[in-house]
Amino acid sequence: MKNLSIKLHLWIAFVVMAMIPVVFISIFQIRQIYEIIVMFLLILLLGYIHAMRINSTIRILVEYIQKVIGEGYAAQPVNFPKFAPSEFQFMAKNFFDMAKTIREGQQALLELNTELEQRVEERTKSLLRINRELAILNQLITPITPYPGGAKVIGRCLRQFFEVSGVKVKMYLTKPVFSLLGPYEDVPGNDDYDHDAVRENAHRYYVKPIRSGKTTFGHFVVSNSPLTEADRRFLEMLSHSAGIIFQNEILSRTLQQNHAVVKAVLESMYDAITIIDNKREVVYVNGRMAEMLGTSREKLRGLSEDLLFDAVSGILLNADKEFIKQIRQEYGAYKLKIRLANNQERFKVLSAFPVTDDKNNTIGKGYLWRDITKEQEVDRLKSDLISLVSHEFKTPITSIKGSVETLLRHDTHWDEEFKRELLTGIHEDIERIKELVNDWLDLSRIDAKAIGLKREPLRPSIVVDSAIRKLPKHFGNGVIIESTVNENLPLIFGDRVRLEQVVANLLTNAIRYNDRTPHIKITADIDEKYVHIAVEDNGIGISAEHLDKVFDRFYCVDAGWVRRTGGTGLGLAICKGIIEAHGGSIRAESIEGNGSVFTVSIPRYKYVGDKYEKI
Structure with missing residues (x-):
């Protein structure tokens, strides 16, 4: 309204300004x-009346517009005065x-916005559930073997699914899976699964097999x-994932068991093994290989083959x-x-062999270091034994043969004393052979662990x-034997003949x-x-160097000396076998050139009631 009034005053001023030249021109025409x-006043009055009419109509229109804005289309239509222009009514x-x-x-x-909000809320809930389900299934992606175990992880997933959906699912494992993977809490075995009840009430149950390929590991049951x-x-999805998990877990456990068995076998072997x-x-590398090179297995693992054989070359002789x-x-x-590091010389047979996989593809190379020191020594000792036994048998047999041929001569008459002397020699040679x-x-x-012992209480x-x-x-000539073994010592329980054989052999x-x-000197403690x-x-x-081998069979410290003194290298081995059969032990201490001490340890026995018992 203010704008309209301003426009009206401007219009009047314009008219007045337009009339000024006319006034000046007709200054002398008073009448005019x-x-x-x-006329100006009349026009001004008519303009004012018309302006007031328009102004009133515009005010009514503005009030109506404000009413429509406030009340909406519920507002009643406006009633303009009769003098109002029709254009305003139309407007x-x-x-x-x-x-x-x-x-x-x-x-x-607004209705569409409400509907969209409902849809967004429903979609959000759906996405939230999907996200929680994915979080549940994501637990099955991470490695679960060996701890806590596939059954426990899947059981945890089912509990989380119950929190999400309110659906309680039970898992039943087949007997082979249940026994192989071990019992788990809240995871029953197939024996607890009532097949008949499920079949009779199939409409009340939802059963989903847990399979991988053609193998069934169990069932999910919802009632x-x-x-x-x-x-x-x-x-x-969970049943499919569970089947894969159980299959992988069974394969993993089987591989672990096989690996443990193979590792135990390799570690328990006396031979050294290296895999490249x-x-x-x-x-x-096994422990024997590390021991042979005088280092640890950790230092050998990851070592190149060149460096490995550089270390091997350091202990080789004549290669x-x-x-x-x-x-x-x-x-x-x-x-x-x-x-070796302790300056012991050992004989080894090195076997190089290819390492292949299940498809016979070569995946590496293996080295087996088999210790044949014993075999080498036995071969050498057997050779020495052949000559020793030949000498030991040849001498008495030759003597017997000569004495018998002498006695059988018909061209000579022998007196009785000479005959007795020859027969005595034959008897001694026969005893030696015996x-x-x-x-x-x-x-x-x-060797057969069949040595017979007639045990009795002995002093x-x-x-x-x-x-x-x-x-x-003939051993008694010039020999000094001092024994301080008295009668007050505790009794032993053994074979008198065999124990005398042991002591006699040590004295010999x-x-x-x-x-x-x-x-x-013979002492006792x-x-x-x-x-x-x-x-x-x-x-x-x-x-x-010979002290730890004197109890080995066929072993002689000095073959040349043995041939001069007699002996086969079996005496101490037999002594060791007899004492060990009694449950005792025998050991040797010696300093070259200063003599030796052989100690026999025999278990004590005590008299309890009417029988002797081992202490």
């Missing part, structure tokens, strides 16, 4: 001026229709719970680089001699004194292996479990 003034009607259309559109938009399509899809992959790097190169390039067996045969038989019985002093008396008479060796007048009988001599002694 009067008429003009009257008000159109504005009312426009406001009504806007209101209807606004209402439609008395309505399932949505989303629930069914989830259980289908196709990158020429060490992937496995050049070409020989090492040949071993690495070819498969086969090679005989080597090595020196001793050799008995040694062989005893050794065979010891150690009786065993020692009897063994001294049974020494050959003390006399034979002596460059001086033999001086032998006791502890809580054993009676220890020691035979000490002043003989030639035994060097440290």
